[in-house]
Amino acid sequence: MILFDLAKHEWLKGIRSSGFYKNVTMRIFTSIFSLYIGGLLLFMGFSLNKVLEEVPGGTPMELFNGAMLYLLLTSLALRFVMQQLSTVNLSSYQVLPLKRSILINFLLLKPLVSMANYVMLLVIVPFAIRSVAGYYSGAVALRFVIAFELMVWSNSLLASFLKRRFGSGFLSFIVVLVAIAAIFLLEYLHLFSLFAISKALFGFVVINTAGLLVPVVMVIATFLLNKWFFAQNFYPERFNRKLQTSRTATTDLSFLNRFGIIGELIALQIKLMLRHKRTRTLLFVSAMFLLYGLLFYTNNHYGDGMVFFCSMFMTGILMFIYGQWSISWDSAHFDSILTKNIPTRTYILSNYYLMLAFNIICFVLTTPYFFFGTKIIYMHLTAFLFNTGCNIIFLLFFATFNNKRVDLSRSSAMNYQGTTYKSFLIVLPIMLFPILWVNLLAWLTSLTIALGSLAAMGLIGLIFRKPLLDLCVKQFNSRKYVIAEGFREVE
Amino acid sequence: MIQALNLKKAYNEATVLNISGLRIPKGESFGLVGNNGAGKTTFFRLILDLIEASDGEVQIDGQKVARNESWKPFTGSFLDEGFLIDFLTPNEYFQFVGKLYNKSEGDIALFLESMEEFFNGEINGSKKLIREFSKGNQKKIGIAAALLCDPQLLILDEPFTALDPSSQIRLKRILTDLQETRNMTMLISSHDLNHVTEVCKRIVVLEKGNVVKDIATGEDTLKELESYFAV
Numbered sequence: 001m002i003l004f005d006l007a008k009h010e011w012l013k014g015i016r017s018s019g020f021y022k023n024v025t026m027r028i029f030t031s032i033f034s035l036y037i038g039g040l041l042l043f044m045g046f047s048l049n050k051v052l053e054e055v056p057g058g059t060p061m062e063l064f065n066g067a068m069l070y071l072l073l074t075s076l077a078l079r080f081v082m083q084q085l086s087t088v089n090l091s092s093y094q095v096l097p098l099k100r101s102i103l104i105n106f107l108l109l110k111p112l113v114s115m116a117n118y119v120m121l122l123v124i125v126p127f128a129i130r131s132v133a134g135y136y137s138g139a140v141a142l143r144f145v146i147a148f149e150l151m152v153w154s155n156s157l158l159a160s161f162l163k164r165r166f167g168s169g170f171l172s173f174i175v176v177l178v179a180i181a182a183i184f185l186l187e188y189l190h191l192f193s194l195f196a197i198s199k200a201l202f203g204f205v206v207i208n209t210a211g212l213l214v215p216v217v218m219v220i221a222t223f224l225l226n227k228w229f230f231a232q233n234f235y236p237e238r239f240n241r242k243l244q245t246s247r248t249a250t251t252d253l254s255f256l257n258r259f260g261i262i263g264e265l266i267a268l269q270i271k272l273m274l275r276h277k278r279t280r281t282l283l284f285v286s287a288m289f290l291l292y293g294l295l296f297y298t299n300n301h302y303g304d305g306m307v308f309f310c311s312m313f314m315t316g317i318l319m320f321i322y323g324q325w326s327i328s329w330d331s332a333h334f335d336s337i338l339t340k341n342i343p344t345r346t347y348i349l350s351n352y353y354l355m356l357a358f359n360i361i362c363f364v365l366t367t368p369y370f371f372f373g374t375k376i377i378y379m380h381l382t383a384f385l386f387n388t389g390c391n392i393i394f395l396l397f398f399a400t401f402n403n404k405r406v407d408l409s410r411s412s413a414m415n416y417q418g419t420t421y422k423s424f425l426i427v428l429p430i431m432l433f434p435i436l437w438v439n440l441l442a443w444l445t446s447l448t449i450a451l452g453s454l455a456a457m458g459l460i461g462l463i464f465r466k467p468l469l470d471l472c473v474k475q476f477n478s479r480k481y482v483i484a485e486g487f488r489e490v491e
Numbered sequence: 492m493i494q495a496l497n498l499k500k501a502y503n504e505a506t507v508l509n510i511s512g513l514r515i516p517k518g519e520s521f522g523l524v525g526n527n528g529a530g531k532t533t534f535f536r537l538i539l540d541l542i543e544a545s546d547g548e549v550q551i552d553g554q555k556v557a558r559n560e561s562w563k564p565f566t567g568s569f570l571d572e573g574f575l576i577d578f579l580t581p582n583e584y585f586q587f588v589g590k591l592y593n594k595s596e597g598d599i600a601l602f603l604e605s606m607e608e609f610f611n612g613e614i615n616g617s618k619k620l621i622r623e624f625s626k627g628n629q630k631k632i633g634i635a636a637a638l639l640c641d642p643q644l645l646i647l648d649e650p651f652t653a654l655d656p657s658s659q660i661r662l663k664r665i666l667t668d669l670q671e672t673r674n675m676t677m678l679i680s681s682h683d684l685n686h687v688t689e690v691c692k693r694i695v696v697l698e699k700g701n702v703v704k705d706i707a708t709g710e711d712t713l714k715e716l717e718s719y720f721a722v
Contacts, residue, residue, distance in 0.1 A: 268576065333574070484542070
């Protein structure tokens with residue numbers, strides 16, 4: 001079977017890529033992280049029954065069925081951003097006497113093998129055993145699991161169709177988000193209940209023997225939809241829009257001209273972020289993290305340390321994401337930075353002011369949370385001061401230890417290329433220290449003193465920013481040869 | 492203008508460059524030839540303070556270049572794609588570089604006009620991003636950006652490779668012109684013996700990091716070099 005050969009090529013491509021063996025530490029870190037997440041999901045699967053039993057309105061399974069359409073819609077939106085379009089190097093196979101349909105089938109079915117499509121089974125299987133088999137029968141539980149997985153498949157296929165058809169622009173993402181928000185609102189106002197529809201539909205699917213046909217038909221329909229798309233667009237350049245970008249670059253950042261070379265450098269960084277897929281995805285992700293507060297502030301179970309962590313995270317998300325790699329972003333043109341007429345201090349300052357601007361933006365964007373009470377206001381102010389005074393300097397200083405080239409041309413979310421254990425070591429202390437500090441001081445004295453002392457540290461950092469920045473410049477100068485050499489190594 | 496004193500670069504005991512003393516006076520056009528691995532790029536990187544010398548130092552105008560920025564305002568250089576910012580359009584890139592050297596928009600426009608023949612109408616005003624250009628055009632963009640700042644010192648690594656024949660000839664004309672009118676100091680490495688002997692008044696041959704020949708270009712230089720590299 002030729003499909004197996006193709007699958008083998010993909011496998012070889014994976015294990016023969018030069019990055020595969022190099023990064024062992026990174027691999028260990030990610031595996032530990034995935035094990036942790038897996039454990040959490042499993043735990044959730046077992047405990048979901050208990051949670052849902054306390055909710056009125058039906059058996060746990062009925063409630064779950066009601067939420068099913070919401071789950072699918074949300075995961076569709078997430079997939080729209082995160083799921084990478086599978087590509088085979090089509091042109092190198094196109095010239096060989098291979099049937100086109102085989103290539104396309106391969107292209108379409110490949111993502112279904114991805115782990116991401118099966119992770120949720122960690123929740124679903126225990127839930128089916130406890131809540132579905134417990135209330136109904138083993139056969140129903142089996143159908144529940146199968147139906148769920150089929151829905152995941154059709155969701156994945158639908159996402160890749162939508163993405164190929166409409167592109168993954170920011171606008172389409174916003175449209176999807178707004179649509180989902182509108183449905184939630186209608187549900188909340190009791191005008192229209194997707195919940196009821198979902199409950200009836202999936203109740204039918206799971207309880208009746210013939211019900212399974214519904215998801216089966218959906219998988220086939222979405223598969224055919226994709227096939228139809230490829231039939232319409234025969235040549236790779238028609239659907240692979242990347243091949244013919246030449247997007248007219250009209251980013252007008254001329255207002256930054258007033259700030260001299262620093263302004264030019266900041267404009268350069270902004271263009272860098274807007275013109276690479278990987279960085280654009282990071283911007284979307286951080287926009288989503290701004291909703292973190294809804295999770296933490298509405299719930300009284302969390303201690304002050306956790307709540308403060310959340311404030312710090314939200315008011316500094318752009319700074320954290322950018323700052324972690326603040327010098328590495330320039331790896332592809334680092335020699336240019338070093339040889340053109342850019343004084344080192346100016347370069348460091350441009351990074352500083354950019355992160356300062358990020359903090360101000362995030363602080364302003366999170367002001368709606370002030371409605372949650374004065375405690376939140378104080379926390380956000382403290383977080384802003386601490387992030388701006390201490391964390392920017394900290395990030396700038398330790399960014400010089402990252403000497404691995406960040407390759408922006410390779411795209412998209414969940415791209416850990418260029419990440420080393422150092423990136424974790426940089427972020428861990430700035431994330432953990434404030435939680436510990438707030439918890440400790442709030443326990444020993446009071447929350448006011450805990451927050452006040454952190455704010456004071458931030459203020460001290462702001463007041464002494466000149467000598468602190470000088471320190472960063474010195475650090476940069478002593479590390480620049482090592483950094484430059486690392487950045488030249490293309491993986 | 493440039494002085495290399497006891498300059499050594501070694502990676503794990505393997506010496507890749509060892510120049511005991513080399514002076515390049517102001518206004519000289521200096522050609523560097525040598526097979527792959529001879530140390531040409533290493534030498535240029537040391538001059539531009541991109542790597543750290545294991546021993547010795549490079550001086551420009553009597554000042555050490557290492558961890559010093561005083562040479563940057565009058566030095567233009569292009570070694571490889573790392574010198575380009577590939578997510579900008581050519582014009583955005585020229586504007587950016589121009590600003591760094593205090594050029595006004597008018598200066599930049601005037602300069603680009605003078606390069607129009609070299610660009611062959613494919614670069615100035617294009618809306619494509621630099622990363623979407625061919626290797627040859629990327630090279631043209633890099634060379635132009637190096638010239639944009641009116642440098643007194645110009646450093647180019649293999650400027651002729653990847654250029655089409657007409658562009659090679661145009662580039663030669665531009666370089667000889669700059670020597671005559673501006674007395675610009677030039678350091679050019681090349682694998683093309685023809686071109687480099689035409690452009691440069693002095694040729695230095697590197698082999699395994701050592702200077703093996705240092706000749707003032709004359710009528711027999713090309714023959715001498717050809718016989719040296721013949722296998």
